[in-house]
Amino acid sequence: MKIVDVCAFYAPGGGGVRTYVDRKLAAAAARGHEMIVIAPGQEDAIEVRGPASRIRWLRSPSFPLDRTYRYFADRRALHAALGEERPDIVEVSSPWRSASMVADWPGDARRALIAHADPLSAYAYRWFGGVADRATIDRAFDWYWRHLRRLDTRFDMVVSASESLSQRLREGGLRTVVTNPMGVEAGLFSPSLRDEGLRADLLARCGLPPHATLLIGVGRHALEKRWPMLARATTRAAAQVPVGLVIVGDGHARRSAAQAVGENPHIRLLAPIRDRARLARLMASADALIHGCEAETFCFAAAEAIASGLPVIAPDLGGAGDHARRAGGLLYRSADEKDAADAIVRFARERDRIARPASPIRTMDQHFDDLFLAYAGAPRSAAA
Known part of the structure; x- marks a missing residue:
């Protein structure tokens, strides 16, 4: 299976998303899959990570709210890169511009939206939480929920890492949400x-x-x-x-x-x-x-x-x-x-x-096993 991850939050100085994607590259290779990450970069470049994995950087402008990151601005360039890669499945790790671009791409690959970010919690609830409750803020940002519901109809699945987030997404009207909790790197933390x-x-x-x-x-x-x-x-x-x-x-x-x-x-x-x-x-x-x-x-x-x-x-x-x-x-x-x-x-x-907790049973290996099995079983999207 060939997987392409269109990942707007993958950056040299990135945090949890970069760590997660790097682990997924290794996990995909270990399971016999080919995986390419398409990420916004300073210049167009290819970074080879192994025989079946690489980072494909697309020249992109800096993200104005956080200079650590860049954002996809050229729809044609992204579509061309996807066309050249010819993936079996495309996953996208941001609900914004890149998700809309992937939804509009005319290829027939299966598509998954990964809920790595919760923009309402990170921004709207934080900015306005002192003057309004979450239900009121949700109504004010109904345009965002409408956007997510439109994406939900154009992706084969929306993958959430926690049941609390899955519940919020379902309450917002999304119908293709699947919960796949992440985990820890096996054998490292103890x-x-x-x-x-x-x-x-x-x-x-x-x-x-x-x-x-x-x-x-x-x-x-x-x-x-x-x-x-x-x-x-x-x-x-x-x-x-x-x-x-x-x-x-x-x-x-x-x-x-x-x-x-x-x-x-x-x-x-x-x-x-x-x-x-x-x-x-x-x-x-x-x-x-x-x-x-x-x-x-x-x-x-x-x-x-x-x-x-x-x-x-x-x-x-x-x-x-x-x-x-x-x-x-x-x-x-x-x-x-x-x-x-x-x-x-x-x-x-x-x-x-206070009792010290036992190590959690779930590992990242189990997370990736479940993710790749879901990808293999997802129905193929009709061309946009």
Whole structure:
């Protein structure tokens, strides 16, 4: 089977989507499939990843809201690339321009829309949540739901990574939604990697003794991740309990997080850790993972934390909250700094009595097995 992923969010400095796609390239090759990723790049280029996998960059302009990314602007170029590749199935990883372009492509390949992003949660609910409830915001953005329903009629499936997102999509009128949860990289994250010496060193870097609580946050610095809010919440909590926070990541909004940290010696911003084994050791050595984004469709960081034996402190909406619920973590009201601080204090005072979660059973291998089986069984689309 030849799979082409039209992926607008695949970028050299990308976060979870890039990690996911790189794993999928390897998984497809291991199962005998050919896979090509078409991504917006600085120049037209081909990046060979293996005998049956490559990245095909199409020259594209920068995305104005986040310079880390670019966006597909040339419909003809994208259609030409798809025509040259002649895929059996095309998947598209953004509900915006690229999805419409793929829907309009006159080829007869099967088509899947992957719900990697939840734009209403990432933007509209975050912008207007202080003045209106979600139902009111949904009515104001009914044009977006109409757009999704139109796409739903032109794709063979819409793949969602969590049941909470699937439920929202179905309630919005989509009829081809299938839930295929993601998972963790098998054999990498484990509680056995916990290193008390590393934990003590990290706490010392935060100016704290070994008996203090060590929280870790992992993810790119973007406004929807709410790192500044978590920094302020940790500062609030530190007035009641000794707690340190280490945030691993980078991105265009890093300055906002640094300003929120200010002169607080108990919070440290670390550069991204590309070495996955090193990240797994670091994660297992913390006391809990804390997350601030209510717009996650799955949340790899939370899944990897649970696989590392860490409780998760997360907002009560989105993929991170789904993980926390299943694994007995702590929830706080989304976007509520004081409630997040209260959750940190509660965890710090009760951490010795909070059971560490067992590693989740589901792995990325199982996710990809299910995905490729669904692709193989999907009916062939009629030419547009």
